[in-house]
Amino acid sequence: MRQFLRLPFTAVPYLGWIHACLAMVLAASIALVTAGLLVFWPTAIPAPLFVAAAWFLTGAVGLLRPARRAGLRLANGLLRTALPAPLRPRRFATAAWLLSWTVAGGALAAVSTVALAALGLPVVWFRGGGAVTFGSDLSVEPGAAGAWTLAAGAGALVAAVYCCAGYTVLMRRLAAQLLGPGLAERLAAAEAEADRAAARNQLARDLHDSIGHTLTASTIQAAVAKQAMESDPESARLAMEAIEGTSRAALEDLDRALGVLRGEPASTRPEPTLADLDALSDRIARTGTELAVELDGDPGSVPDAISREAYRIVQEGVTNALRHAPGAAIRVRLSVAGDRLHLRIVNGLVDAPGERAGGRGLTGVTERVRVLGGHASAGPEGGSEWALSASLPLHAPARS
Structure with missing residues (x-):
């Protein structure tokens, strides 16, 4: 009234x-x-x-x-x-x-x-x-x-x-x-919003995986450098160089993400694939963590899109191991069998088995795998190890 x-x-x-x-x-x-x-x-x-x-x-x-x-x-x-x-x-x-x-x-x-x-x-x-x-x-x-x-x-x-x-x-x-x-415009607007949401989710996963991995590795390398500063200056210097290299890579990833948010042309810098696992192993080795990578099959036969996502999954699994089980050995096994790629990342348990639940990293891995039509699982095994497993189809499923 x-x-x-x-x-x-x-x-x-x-x-x-x-x-x-x-x-x-x-x-x-x-x-x-x-x-x-x-x-x-x-x-x-x-x-x-x-x-x-x-x-x-x-x-x-x-x-x-x-x-x-x-x-x-x-x-x-x-x-x-x-x-x-x-x-x-x-x-x-x-x-x-x-x-x-x-x-x-x-x-x-x-x-x-x-x-x-x-x-x-x-x-x-x-x-x-x-x-x-x-x-x-x-x-x-x-x-x-x-x-x-x-x-x-x-x-x-x-x-x-x-x-x-x-x-x-x-x-x-x-x-x-x-x-x-009208109806056609509302449908087009809904599709555009869905595309923007998917792009934001993809960007959030990429940032979480790349920046999270870099910060975790840099933290461990900084601890190594601090401990070796007086007893082993050369090891400390190598650790500091590793921190510099990983930080530079993180800045490049962040710059690429900000470019996407601003609508700038896509970066010409290629995203890492399974071919970059050696570089990942080198970075992890500088933290003093033992990382063993086992390949079964030809990673070069994996399509680029699957290879990029598989690298991010491995990166997230290794990052989780560094964060939750520092110092524990990590084993990565990749197997190309038929029309599927199987990934498995295993590390020893240091903290309680239930402390990893609810993190964004495993949620991001699950989202990546689901989008590609695969399946993933993560959890403790045998009471002394933690395993992250994923199975990805090498080709998109045919649409009826």
């Missing part, structure tokens, strides 16, 4: 009135064009023919490509809608919008005319009264007998304001239906 009473003191009805006035400008322009087109009509133009021709021309304007965009801008600006920019013309819906706009605008213009005429009644009363033609002849008496004109003028003004507010509400709803996105 309070909001209803506050309407005359907001911009809503007055912007709606301006919107209706623009409808009258459009209607007057179309009427002039219609009159110009019918000027050579051999006989007097019947009123129904003129109205029909004007309506037909109004609908034809709605079929033009810019009509929807112009109507939408006016609706967003004056009716305070928040409709997205159109992706394609909705010609017949826009034609219906123009026809509805001119009809509703004409009705509001008629109400405004009556309200303005009613506002003239108090003027006549102040001048001493007299006869007024207001639909029918009215007599405004001087003195107290004509004071009713004040209430009539104020009531007409308030009624006109609320009619403008009602016009605004009505046209907002019509704009959403006729100028807003």
